[in-house]
Structure formats: C-alpha cells, structure tokens
Amino acid sequence: MHRNPKSLVARFAGVTVLATAALTAAASAASDSPNPALAISADALSEHVRILASDAFEGRAPGTPGEEKTVAYLIEQFRKAGLEPGGTDGGWTQAVPLVRSQLRGPATVTLRQGGDTRTLRNGEDLTVQTLRPVDRVALDDAPLVFVGYGITAPELDWDDYKGVDLRGRIAVVLVNDPDFETPQPGRFDGRAITYYGRWTYKYEEAARRGAAGVLIVHETAPAAYGWATVQSSGLSPLFDIERADADAAHVPMRGWMQRALAQSLFEAAGLDFEAQKQRAQRPDFTPVVLDDASLSIAFEVQRESIVSRNVIAKIPGGTRPDESVVFSAHWDAYGVAPPEQQTDGDRIRHGAIDNATGVAAVLELARVFAAGPRPQRSLLFVALTAEEKGLLGAMHYAAHPLAPLETTAAVFNIEMLSPDGPTRDIASWGKGGVSLERDLANAATARGRSYSPDPNLEAGFFYRADHFAFARVGVPAITVGAGLDRIDGGVAAGRAKRDAYFASAYHQPGDRWNADWDLRGAAQDVTLLHDLGADLANSTRWPAWDAGSPFGAVHARSDEARR
Template identity: 45%
Template structure:
C-alpha cells in the first residue's frame, strides 16, 4: 500500500509544471498585515469585541485587494453564534475534611470556569476523587473511571497521557503512543470525559513539562471572558466547574488527604489503575456575566476554471486573547506570532495565487475565529461548511510562522496520517530540507490548531512548518528560541511585532504551502488518509456521498 501511496504522490508532483515554480511571496505583505493586526489598536483581537470588528474590516479589505471574491454567496463572512462567559465574584475554593483545610486562591492557585450558560455556579462539599489521567479508552483496555460513580463529585486529573515521559514516539512506543500525545492527553478530552461520566467538577493538575507551557499561559487563557459556541441546551450536559490547579497546591491537597501525590501519579501510569477517593470535599462559587453575540469567520475564494465546486483550503485563525492579565503594566495580548503571522500568510498566498493565474479547482482562504477558545470557529465551519467537505480536496492550516530565519528541516505535526505528507517530501527535497520528527510531540500540537476540526470530519489538512535546525545557529539555537518564546511571550502581552524579525524561514514554508496547494488545485487527485489513520472512514464516506 505504501508503494501505491508514494506512486500517487509522485504522479501528482510531476503533473503541473507550476508545481515546482517558486512563487513570489511578499515579505512586505507579511510584515504589514502582521504589524497591523498585532498593534494595540486591535486590543488583542478577542472575538465579539471592538477588536474583532477592526480585524474583520481589515481582512476583508486585504482579501479584496489581493483579488479574492467573497466566499459565502456574495458575503465575505460567515456568522458564528457565540456565548461569552466571564466569571466574577470568584470565591476562594476550599478543600476540607482532611488533616487541614486547603485554600486555592483564584488566578495564583486555581483557575475555574464553566461551559454552562448559567448566572451562578456553586460547588458545595463536592467529594474529591483522583482519577489519574481521566481516560476511558475501551479500544486500549484502559478505563480510569472503571467501577466508579462520580455524579456530584469533583475529579482531579493529571495532564497529558500516561506514557508521556517515554523516550520514543509512535504506536509501538506505548499504549498511548509514548512521547507523542494522543487526543486522550488533551485537556479538552479530559473535560469532555468528566462530563460524560457525570462529574460536577473537573480539575486538571498543571505541570509545566507534560502541559508544554507554564502556569502563566493557563492564567492568561482561563481568566477573563471565555467563549463557547451557542447551543440549544446551553451546555447543561457539561460539568458545573472546570479548571486547573498549580502542581504545588495539588501536592498540598493530597498531603492533607493523607496521600502521596508522587506515588499515586506513578500508579496512574499503569494499566489497571483504580481511582482513589481523597476523603475531602471541595467548595467554591462564582457568578457569570453572560453575553450572546455573533463572531465571524472570513472567507475569500479564487474560483476554479473547470472544477470550481472542488476546493483547496488554506486556513488560519485571526483571533487572540484580547485584554489579559497585565505584565509590566501591559494588559493587551497582541498575538503577533500567534496568529497575526498565519493570518498574514493567507493574504500573501492569495496574492501569489492571483499573480500566477487561475487554477483548475477553486482555492479558498479561510480566517477563523475563536481558535484560542477551543478551535470554535473552525469547528463551526467544519460542521456548517460553505463548500461541502466531500468536495474539499485538502489543504494547509497555518498557525505561527517562523521569524527566526531559514532552517534545514521541516516538522510535520502528527506525522503518519495523510498522503499529503508524501506530496510534501519532494518539495522539501527541492529546497534542500529534510523532514524531521517533531521536537516536542508530547505537547500535542496536532490537537491544538484548526486543522484538527477538519481532520475529525475527514478533510486532510497539512499542519507543519519550520523545525528547529536553523541555518544560522543550528538546532541548539532553534530550541533555545522556541523555549524562550513559550516561556516569555506565548499567550502573554509580550507576543508583539518585532521589525527585526527574519522572514526567510517563513518564505521557505509558504513556498511549500503554495506548491502543495497548487498541485492539488491543478490536478484531479483526491489525497486520502493512510489506512491506519482514525479519520479515513469518515473521509471515505463523505467522498462517496459527494460523488
């Protein structure tokens, strides 16, 4: 089967002469769009704020200037119904019933919120139960909730997968693919499963290494306005309280319960672990300010010549965190790298396509809202597509460009899933670059950006970009820069535009994205998932329905 896949990729790559032609990617466009969208005037681009309106107006202007046409039946935007919930009057959460009470102060020790659209939330003496990694995976014979009734109780959960510390990554490395995070390791899954089990509360223990970011990221992301897609049931099927606690406070809690946190955490890594009641209860409350409004996805399209109903898709999220916890007096999370750069890439690629002339299939450029709130804009589009998913050939999602300079390698996020990977490899070889393993597969990057919304519904989307092996400085310099960004700027007020950025690496990547998309747009091929990929069945079904 692999030989067939490689042959398919080779055929596609060889077909259009334009495939290997390097497009002209405008660095000036990348700079100007990034600088504009990440300026303080946009107030961090939070959905449903004045910053959103400015963002949408600017993107429509740039899409039109790039030669795109409105992608929603004559409109540039798609309405995304949102509900905004802001916790107020948060009381300190307190655990009692052990050797001594443990108090969790809001922001510094705990962040708490809810998906439920209700004016008041209160946990009162909710029994605390440690459920290890909070995973129920029947296909792996793993159930941390086995024999347990957590209705009305609050579960305490470890972040990531049980085998995240394994050296190797891949299906043979451990029950949960070793070092590479599976969806079971994502915080979104853990809250979803806790709700399915009927838990009143779900609290994840924050630990920097397995979370892949520090507490400051949790604090800035989980305080202030929180967004969710509007739902007829107001999300009343979710847990009353969801949140995170600091690792030292978790250890304090377990000690007060007469338990050894490290010992139980080690036990939770083993198959057959059974949940442990802590013999303590948790209480706490807060009010909610509720606002219902429409956010917007922005979509432009270059119609195809002979197969306009078949679509190649480029996506990036335009939103960021808006106003957030202040650092050195600055309370605007500008989101320059994350993701004004990716949004700028949409404009630059649109210009390159327009300059190169029309393609056989249509090419769509989608800027989605509320990625930072759980991929909400892309989820809404994927469930309410403007172009049928069965007719969406595939594409590229762009989230944070490389502004450190040219690199020798390219990392495919969540490698081993789709035939798009085979198509990319010869394009990279033409640049003298190699494909390398993800530097931090334990961070779960595959589940943290908008391509995942499309993948879940069957559309192959490439997620990948510059690795850490810089031409100037090597892998050590690249790793140091990545760690510095996560530590000091990611999801904080210091993610700001820098006129000294080196865009050569971004241009390398955008050239690959263009060439891949152009191949798809000029061919009649339908790349699929590999036979082992979890998304193949739904792709096959949607393609069959589209024929």
C-alpha cells in the same frame, strides 16, 4: 455584531489605506521571482503582522472591537488583492454563533482538609470557570476524588473511573496520558499524545460521568506550556458553540490546579503524589478519595450570545470550480489581559506569532495566487475565529461548509511561523498519517530543504489546531509550521528560541511584533505552501489518509463524489 462589512472597512480606512501602501512597497521588493507580484514577500508578511498585532487591534478577541478591526482589515486585503467573496450569501464572512461566559466578580474558593480551612486564590493556586448555562456556581464542601488520567478507552481495555460515583464530587485529573512518563511505550502511543491526553477530552469525560467539577493538575512538561498560559486562558472569557444540551455537555465547574497544590492535598491525605502518578500509569489503577479534602467554590457568571465571524475569500477554479483547496489560519488571540497579568505595563495579548503570522501567510498566498494564472480547482482562503477557544470557528465551518467537503482536496492550515530567520527544514503538527505530509516533504526537497516530522509529539499539537476540525469530518488536512533547524545555529538554536517563546510569550502580552524580526524563513515556508497548493489545484489528485487512520473511514464515505 451584525454589521455591514463595507461600513467596517470605511470605519477603519485609515488603517487599511496605510497598510495597503506599505504592503505594495514591500511586495515590490520581493526577489524570489522575476515578477515581484508572484513572489511571497518577507516584508509583506512582517507588515501584516505589525498591523494585526498592534495595540489598535486590542489582541483580536472574538466579540470585541478588536474583531471588528480584524474583519475589516482582512476583507480590505482580500478585496485589494482581487479575490472574490467566499462567505455566506455572496459576502466575505460566515457568521459563527457563540456563547461567551465569564466570571462576574471574584471567585471564592475554600479548601477544607484535616480540620484546617484554607482560602485558595483563583489564578494563583487554581483556575475555576464554567460553560454551564447558569448565573451562579456554588459547590459546598465537594469531596475530591483522584481519577488518574481520567480516561475511558474501551478499545484499549482502559478505564480509570472503575465505576466511581462522581455526583457531587470534584474529579482531580492528571494532564496528558499514561505513556508520557513511562520508560516504555504502552497502550497510548508512547510520548506522542493521543486525544485522551487533551484537556478537552478530560472535561468531556468528567461531564459524561456526572462530576460536579474537574480540576486538571498542571505540570509544565506534560502540558507543554507553563502556568502563565493556564492563568491567561483561565482568567479569560470562555466561548462555546450554541448547544441545546449544554447542561449535559459541561461540568458545573472546570479548571486547573497548580502541581504544588496537588502535592499538598495528597500529602495531607497520606499519599505520595508521584507514587499515585505511577499507579495511574497502569490499567489496574482505581480512583482514590483524597481523605476528607473538600472544596467550596462560588462565583457569579455572566453569559451572553455573540456572533463572531470567519472571513473567507476565493479564487474560483477555471475548469473544476466545485473542487477546492483551502488555506486557513485563525485570526483570533486572547484580547486584553486582566490588570494582574500585565507584562512590563502591557496588558494586550497581541498574538503576533500566534497567529498573526499564519493570517499574514494566508493573505500573502491570496495575493500571489490572485496575481497568477487561474487554477483548475477553486482556492479558498479562510481566516477562522475562536481557535483559541476550542477550534470553534473551524468546527462551525466543518458543520456548515461553504464549499463541498467531499470535494475539498486538502486543507493547509498555518500556525506560528518563525520570525527568527531561515531554517533548513519545515514541519507539520502532530503525526497525522496523511499523504499531505509526504507532499510537503517532496515540496521541501524540490526547494533544497527538508521536512521534519513534529519534534514535540507529546505536546498534542495535532489536536490543538484548526485542521483537526476538518480531519474529524474526513478532509485530508495538516497544519504547517516552522522547522527548528536554523541556518544560524542549527536545531539547538531553533529549539532554544521555541522554548523561550513558550516560556515567556505564548498567550501573553510578550507575543509582540518586533522590527528586528527576520521573516525570510517564514517567506520560504509560505513559498512551499504556494508550491503545494498550485500543484494540487492544477491536478486531478486526491490526497488521502493512510491505512489505519481513524479519519480514513470518514473520508471513504464520500469516495463516489471524487471519482
């Protein structure tokens, strides 16, 4: 994986030369500024997405030829725009060491309950995986224990485990957190999901409890995506950062089960699934052994170390180069799907909206900023790897920053811009409690638009985007995405478009570029981000977390560096 970026560019020169010509023509047609070089171009955004989401890039999975092409393309575009390398040792990239784990061959899953034996299908009834450093997983007749939402939150006086011994057992866990379906908000911030509701937390807590495995019950509404998304990720390779404590950090087996399977398990154990869910929404919940239900699971594991890459370009600040503003987006998608997951004969999960649109925005911002006056603070343009595998590229950067985090004024992360035309509003993901949200609202107002807080807080997007890796270390950060209030059709039309995308295309081959896309709205959104970045890069302001934010205390530790 350690290849010379110059050789990558040469290898894919045919792609980049054609792309550059097309983008130059697209940029010249921009009309938002008297000088086309200083205007965000909808056509240029579309051309970047067309190329990055094309079959040639094979779904941009880390550690594949698709990564090689993606990295080469990004480097070439940054270089053509006149930016400087911002990576390690004066290069364009930052190495991100990862471990890739995937099933070798099929998984055998057998359910025993009530004297009956039933074979379950991996990918259909459930998904099974592991990040343990092992060659084989073998669980024999592991009992199933329902542990509610699988949450231990001492500060909320909440413990779903109540001391249950999970050694040798598989925990069955509900997705989201206890407030999602309650009529009144409780201890978990109402329908706005907390980190305790994220599947990542549930796996982490089960590992701390010594469980042999954990299966999350999939339900579309609280998960915020359908089974096809679970299937797509569940049958794809897993990635993790290199860990000395991988045995302790991960359960031997993890995965999801269909709601229908959970219902049948509960029914055979003499339990009502819905009644048990309601019981799990109370702090006095106690775990329940699912009668004599047990699973035997066996599969071979292929593990290998790879080195993926973040791609980083910069414009050094003219007067305060040690202070920076970051624009980021993740370049990775899900690669090529197994044959059984093809859509209309297509197996490539192109990742057009998620997240070639975000990468296109970073490239356009880089081009426009490079064509304009040098800012006072440095600007970094970062294309991050392995977001789809758990924000791993962003986590690595936050642990090994290439610009001081204490003087990183802000991170503007970009995700899933809309291809459906202009909107009256722009949105950010989650409820961050950071001054950047108000800055975004002010920038929208200045352009005659409005700001909409995340309309889908229960989906937990705040914890599902790369800005979260920066927020955890205190850096003011938000993820910016499309609003829903379409000029053509209003909020109802915008919501219908979004819902259709998540139902049929998200993380699936259907997430393709289309020549009929209308990226004028995306260009307007990226223009607002340019406004925000230019204002902040030429000011002495330091964005901050609101009082009571869990990230504010971390940020405050470096206050002296910003005085």
